[in-house]
Amino acid sequence: EPEVTQTPSHQVTQMGQEVILRCVPISNHLYFYWYRQILGQKVEFLVSFYNNEISEKSEIFDDQFSVERPDGSNFTLKIRSTKLEDSAMYFCASSEDSLSGELFFGEGSRLTVL
Amino acid sequence: AQSVSQHNHHVILSEAASLELGCNYSYGGTVNLFWYVQYPGQHLQLLLKYFSGDPLVKGIKGFEAEFIKSKFSFNLRKPSVQWSDTAEYFCAVTPRSGGYQKVTFGTGTKLQVIP
Numbered sequence: 188e189p190e191v192t193q194t195p196s197h198q199v200t201q202m203g204q205e206v207i208l209r210c211v212p213i214s215n216h217l218y219f220y221w222y223r224q225i226l227g228q229k230v231e232f233l234v235s236f237y238n239n240e241i242s243e244k245s246e247i248f249d250d251q252f253s254v255e256r257p258d259g260s261n262f263t264l265k266i267r268s269t270k271l272e273d274s275a276m277y278f279c280a281s282s283e284d285s286l287s288g289e290l291f292f293g294e295g296s297r298l299t300v301l
Numbered sequence: 302a303q304s305v306s307q308h309n310h311h312v313i314l315s316e317a318a319s320l321e322l323g324c325n326y327s328y329g330g331t332v333n334l335f336w337y338v339q340y341p342g343q344h345l346q347l348l349l350k351y352f353s354g355d356p357l358v359k360g361i362k363g364f365e366a367e368f369i370k371s372k373f374s375f376n377l378r379k380p381s382v383q384w385s386d387t388a389e390y391f392c393a394v395t396p397r398s399g400g401y402q403k404v405t406f407g408t409g410t411k412l413q414v415i416p
Binding site: 191220222228229230231232235243278280289290291292293294295 | 347391406408
């Protein structure tokens with residue numbers, strides 16, 4: 188069964204460092220997303236990506252964040268200068284079309300900022 | 302903008318007990334509704350979804366949910382829970398308005414089933 192894969196599964200970084208989280212969406216999917224879940228809180232939308240550009244982003248997704256689809260398979264989230272409050276589980280998701288709303292999630296990348 | 306509220310944050314049940322988790326949404330238009338489940342240490346998985354038609358939808362593992370439009374609710378039910386149902390359950394909504402759809406999640410309900 189096709190699945191969304193994410194790397195790394197866990198990353199520990201120092202405050203101020205840059206982090207890149209990688210995702211390989213399901214191959215025939217066209218829409219890509221990043222969500223995050225701070226421990227004990229709800230899953231929050233960060234950004235959506237379609238046709239090589241951002242479709243929508245939340246207030247959380249400020250200039251510190253960027254996304255890229257550098258090749259035909261990877262979808263990355265870059266956090267330029269990490270802060271303590273960026274510690275969270277980051278989930279990548281993809282969907283085949285925009286109407287169904289059904290997202291397929293990866294297992295998440297846990298980011299710990301010290 | 303749409304929002305989702307889940308009434309129960311933490312539910313503890315014994316095996317074979319019946320389950321009902323509440324979910325209410327707020328949005329002025331037509332929506333698609335989902336329940337996702339996150340088992341310990343695993344990723345979010347779709348449990349069931351409602352787009353249109355019969356408001357009682359059946360999902361995997363014996364779960365079902367009923368869409369009550371007048372109450373803006375989409376409660377999740379299971380007649381008899383098992384220990385393996387221990388997980389966190391998230392209700393989610395997306396507006397059905399064409400084009401890109403952003404999924405909004407509720408805060409989640411942690412279900413603990415005691416053997």
